Amino acid sequence: MQRSPGKKLVLIIGLVALAAAGVGVWRHETGGKEAPKSLNGKQASAGTPVTTAVAQRGEIDLSLKLIGRAEAYSTVNVRSRVSGQLDTLAFTPGTHVKKGDLLARVDPRPLKAALDEAQGKVASDEAQLAKAEADLGRYQNMLGKGFVSRADFDLYKANLGVARAALVSDRAAARAAQTQLDFTTISAPFDGVTGAPLAYPGATLTADTTDIVVLNQVDPIRIAFAIPEDSLAAVRNSARRGALPVQAKIPGDTGGPLKGELEFIDNAVDVTTGTIVLKARFANADGRLTAGQFAEVTLPTTRLTDAVSIPVIALQSSSAGTFVFVVKADKTVEQRPITTGATTADRVVVDKGLQAGERVVTEGQLLLVDGARVR
Incomplete structure (x- = not known):
């Protein structure tokens, strides 16, 4: 059943009256005051939060x-200076060693025997030298008394010289044998880091040829x-x-x-x-x-x-070119075009458009427009 036009009009008037009564009650409860401003409105009046930096004038290094x-710094292939059998490795691969630390040892027995032989010859030469000196002393007294000829005396004198020369030679041979024996102990020539072994105990080493380890x-x-x-x-x-x-x-x-x-x-x-x-x-x-x-x-x-520079992150780009936001004394920003020069590390040189001491925005630029207030 359809409602008549008169009934519809009465219904509409009643709804409007009810809405008006509700508004009156609300205004009465709020004391007729306006609703508070939105949070965004408060933030806008306080200013947009930004981070800034000061343009600096002074020396700057381009890089x-x-x-x-x-x-x-230096690399050495460690080798033995004597031939022989590798006896032991005394280092842990890949570790630091100090100068003079033991790295490896060659079997010393053959060279120890050679040294003993050389020292035996030195001892024999010393005995021979002592005898020659004693003989010369006796014959020198007898020569003065006329009991020996001059030729015999010169012979014993020559024997003394031969004994001395033999002793000098064999002592040098003994020192050489000792040096060879010392070479069986292989030490680090400097502080460094060892690599992996290139020879292992039991291997036969050739003097100055076989690599044992690389030291860096x-x-x-x-x-x-x-x-x-x-x-x-x-x-x-x-x-x-x-x-x-x-x-x-x-x-x-x-x-x-x-x-x-x-x-x-x-x-x-x-x-x-x-x-x-x-x-x-x-x-x-x-x-x-x-x-x-x-x-x-x-x-x-x-x-x-004498260059003015700012942090690189302060730079912004537009169709008109490069610009920065400069913070003015009234806490508003000016969108200012600049001409930049060389860049080094995290700073850029400003050739035109900015003076030393002016403050530029380095973070928060995306929320700014020319004339905006900042904090």
Whole structure:
């Protein structure tokens, strides 16, 4: 059954009256005050939170970032200086050893026998020398009394000279035999890290030929890297002012960068690649660098003496170019275009558009527009 138009009108009027009564009750309970502003409105009036940095004027070093490879400061293939059978290995592969530590020993028995023989000859020569000296002394008294001829006396005098010469020669042979015996003990020539054994006990060693182990000196250690030849002049100019500092960062290492200094510039440019090899020396007492390991090297090339610079993260880009947000005294920001120069590490040189002492936004730029208030 359909309702009549009059009944519909009465129903609509009743609903409107009910809504009006509800609004009146709400205004009465709130004392007629307006609803509080939204949270976003409060934040907007307080300003957008940002992080800032001050543009600085002063010296700044431009640098190259390169990939280098660590190499041992010195490497030695340890060999025996005498032939013989390898008796023992006294090192643990892959561990640090000190200069003078025992690495290996060659069977000393054959050389010990040779030394005993040489020392026996020395003892015989000493006895012969004592007899010759005694004989010469007796014949010298008899010569004065006319009991012996001059020729006999000269013979005993010559025998004394022969005995002395034989003793000198055999003593030298004994020292040589002792040296050979000492060579059966093979010690580390410097502090370093041992590799895997290249010969094992029982092997026959050939003097100065058979490798026993490779020893790497890793403290200090070098990092070798190549720079473009057009950067060589700037590096040489910087090196003339004194020791050129070099930094190295190891991939995956949580420690800070290693600090060293440039030690070597090669004497020729590689005509194939147009680069030249440089090497930097680093202290490595903690063993953070291992020979053959890659590292990211930072090498200063040119020093600017009066440059304005800001952190790289302050830079923003638009279709009109590069700009930064500059914080003014009234805590609002100005979107200002700038002209940038060279970049080094985490800073960039500003050629135009910014003065030293001005403050720029480094974090929070995405929430800003020109004239926005910040905190």
